Amino acid sequence: MSTLPPPPPPPSDGQGGAQQGSVPPPPPATASAPADVPAPPENDAAEPTTAAETLEEAIKNDGPEILATPESTGKDGVNRCTRCGASEVSYNDQTETFRCLFCRFEWSERSLDEQMGLSTGIESLSGKVISTAAQDIETDEALVTLKCTGCGAEVIVNTDDSLHAKCHWCKHVLSLNNRIPNGAVPDGILPFTVTKEQAMASIQAFVDDRKMFASPAFAASFTAENVRGVYLPYMTVDGNISARLDGQGEVLTKKVRRDDETIYYGDRYAVTRHVDVLVDDLVVETSESKANLNSPVSTNNIVNSILPFDVKEMVRFNANYLTGYTSERRDMNIDAAEKYAANHFATISRGMVAGSVMKYNRGVRWESEHVWIHGSRWVSVLLPVWLYGYEEKRGGETITHYLAVNGRTGETMGSVPISRKKLFAVAFGTAAAISVITWPMAIVALAFGF
């Protein structure tokens, strides 16, 4: 029998060569970093802190700059035809145009991105820049009173259900289009382009592919027609950020195989990356009930996974877009949404440096990440989602499963409740069938020493 080649010389730090199971020392980034790599923060060397703690500490109110959102065309509460001034206006989501029901004139809205310059100036962002409708919510009051400009009557709108109301005296259609203090009116909106029929077909196909192990109750009640179009509240966030990452990487130099084990030889490096990144149109949830992706009662990650949207195409909010759909009111301020954005910034930074560590073919363990957010720009927006919800009751608990279709791209994702009995039967049956063959072989191998 051959023998293993001698191990490489012991490392100069006096530790053994084999590192299986050992906790490596922190990377010597401070001592070895070149002058042009910014020094890590002082508390890098202190006791490790959790991401959640540091996120909470990092969030502070610096007095944001307000970015004025252009006035809506219906600034007096009435959406008027841009040619004749009539208030009977409808939106056609097939042609993506508004139409005057009086003079038949059709027109479309300009992109809000273009109007507000949201794709430019990211590199010079400093501090927080917040659009008009992204400012803090001042009240949870859902009822808003509008004064009809036609006859002067006061009309009450329940913003939880609608942002429209018809004056019962003069029949003017009144809409909430500009900022109100309860978060119901965003800066922009991205209208639906995926039709209900297309969404139904996508969801039906998704479920059809997963019928075999679906729970019987779900399979019996599932009806694609029940999918509903919902405008959900988000913020788009631009970021001017820097990040420093410290960790260790390993390069494989030699592999020695015997039939029962493999020994890997390699070189270990302290790896540091400092990266400056401009982030354009990150999307962050601003509905408390949807933002928690680890919710035990709701499969929020499904709705999260159909991001992103083509938010460059968003237009100034107009309540006419909501006709035929439901909408959810924003209930999170930027202070609450900021921790999600910061997490995404860290994720993006990690992704941006991945190409520079490809040579470490045994991988990299990032041990420390520090993100500096030099500037960020926040704009509130309603985004279109086709949503199907199903409540599964198991024991004393209820979990809501979502099937979601992106109302712009058609991307579909879902969570289908499983029949655990069927799943167990198949998994156990497979295990038993294979074991019936392999276990006698194992006994023979042990008995006769193959």
Add this chain to the structure above:
Amino acid sequence: MDIIYLASSGDDGGSAGLAFFLFAAGPAAGIGIWAYIYNRYRNKSARYKPETEVHSQVTNLVENDQFIKKFQTKRSSIEGNNVQSPHERARISQFEHM
């Protein structure tokens, strides 16, 4: 990178390893099927991927790699490898608003 194959004398260790593999094959297949189907139906790992789905532009990247030492191990990859999971936060994660 060299890969060296060493012949075995067919000792008891080899038989025990083979037997262990054969004993474990059935249960492992069952667990694998369970995990595959569960993930296909529930999609618990589905998520927004800002690292690839958001337009981001790197304006400056500084690299610094320092050799520490040579090593040998039975692990096939570095312990705690997280280069493929950028959405999972590192052990120390800090954020600073300027």
